[in-house]
Amino acid sequence: MAVNDYIRERFFPHLWCAGCGHGIVLNGLIRAVEKLGMSRNEIVMVSGIGCSSRISGYMDFHTLHTIHGRALAFATGVKLSKPELNVIVPMGDGDALSIGGNHFIHAARRNIAITAIVMNNRIYGMTGGQYSPLTGPGMLATTAPYSNIDQSFDIVEMAKAAGATFVARTTTYHVHQMADIIRSAILHEGFSVVEVMSQCPTYFGRKNKQGGAVEMMKRMKEITTPIGSKKKVENPDLIERGIFVELDKPEYCSEYNQIIERAMGGY
Amino acid sequence: MAKAKLKEHRINREWCKGCGICVAFCPKEVLELDEQDKAVAVRIEDCIACRMCELRCPDLAIEVVVEKQESAT
Ligand SMILES: Cc1ncc(C[n+]2csc(CCOP(=O)(O)OP(=O)(O)O)c2C)c(N)n1
Ligand code: SF4
Ligand code: SF4
Ligand code: SF4
Ligand SMILES: [Mg+2]
Numbered sequence: 001m002a003v004n005d006y007i008r009e010r011f012f013p014h015l016w017c018a019g020c021g022h023g024i025v026l027n028g029l030i031r032a033v034e035k036l037g038m039s040r041n042e043i044v045m046v047s048g049i050g051c052s053s054r055i056s057g058y059m060d061f062h063t064l065h066t067i068h069g070r071a072l073a074f075a076t077g078v079k080l081s082k083p084e085l086n087v088i089v090p091m092g093d094g095d096a097l098s099i100g101g102n103h104f105i106h107a108a109r110r111n112i113a114i115t116a117i118v119m120n121n122r123i124y125g126m127t128g129g130q131y132s133p134l135t136g137p138g139m140l141a142t143t144a145p146y147s148n149i150d151q152s153f154d155i156v157e158m159a160k161a162a163g164a165t166f167v168a169r170t171t172t173y174h175v176h177q178m179a180d181i182i183r184s185a186i187l188h189e190g191f192s193v194v195e196v197m198s199q200c201p202t203y204f205g206r207k208n209k210q211g212g213a214v215e216m217m218k219r220m221k222e223i224t225t226p227i228g229s230k231k232k233v234e235n236p237d238l239i240e241r242g243i244f245v246e247l248d249k250p251e252y253c254s255e256y257n258q259i260i261e262r263a264m265g266g267y
Numbered sequence: 268m269a270k271a272k273l274k275e276h277r278i279n280r281e282w283c284k285g286c287g288i289c290v291a292f293c294p295k296e297v298l299e300l301d302e303q304d305k306a307v308a309v310r311i312e313d314c315i316a317c318r319m320c321e322l323r324c325p326d327l328a329i330e331v332v333v334e335k336q337e338s339a340t
Contacts, residue, residue, distance in 0.1 A: 017284075019287070
């Protein structure tokens, strides 16, 4: 299928700003699904609210655009009722980890087969550049004009600790890796978390004088390194990217089916 | 073995927002922004059809069309 067969062309050009990393995630996601050879009918995309969450409007899958922070709760319902479908939940960093933080850790703990993609631009893009739990200390935001004092979450460490059985990180610069990781995450039988470091040139970039989209992407190349690389030993501040966790553990819908069988007396 | 050879760059001027990502990261400096801030291929002969411009475009505005070509015999 051609790229344009996966999208709702009537909504293009999309509403994201010039150079917004979320568009590159959309691009990578299409390549991942293309490689999987999955039919659009086998995929349900559930999102909340945010610039990132708009992605569900642009993709021509079964889509559900729900409420801020609650996408994983809706997705859990969809997956439990139709476990044969692949459920993908793209989320913003605020969506996933401030208002939606509890849904995030509990979906991970249950190990329900959902693919959560956190489009991490370290800011509330949609509402005008307020700091998020991923902004990090010393950074500027419209609500932290004298610099932010909040420590940030590490999405990978948090997903691992909460029990996600597939955990990975990539960036909008590393597009081949992004498509490969999203593909593996969709195939994984359990809760998968993919952090994609994304750029918001309009708020995060401008506020923090990081330049435009191009400079922000160059920076992602500079500040990251593959997992276990020598560079990380030499420079511990580098952020690792790649697949951190890929585990086989009981999946929630399969376990639930066994309970149904037991309750029906079928053991 | 078949090797990809460039046929054309299909650039959707309606969708391109002139972010310059494709221009900045093309390994062969094939692309530029024109006076309307739209991407254009100006050194087509240098293109190695790696498709990085297509894969990194946030607006799905650029497609690298290749011809299938038999490798030199
Ligand atoms: C219940 C609720 N609270 C707050 C909002 C306002 N709101 C909309 S999007 C958003 C945050 C967006 O940031 P993020 O999730 O990181 O997505 P981004 O826009 O950066 O992609 C907020 C606070 C809302 N829509 N609903
Ligand atoms: S405000 Fe930021 S996140 Fe939202 S579309 Fe613009 S660049 Fe993207
Ligand atoms: S990356 Fe896409 S939107 Fe940006 S300048 Fe190139 S073609 Fe235009
Ligand atoms: S295909 Fe590769 S070499 Fe050709 S224009 Fe695009 S990025 Fe440049
Ligand atoms: Mg955000």
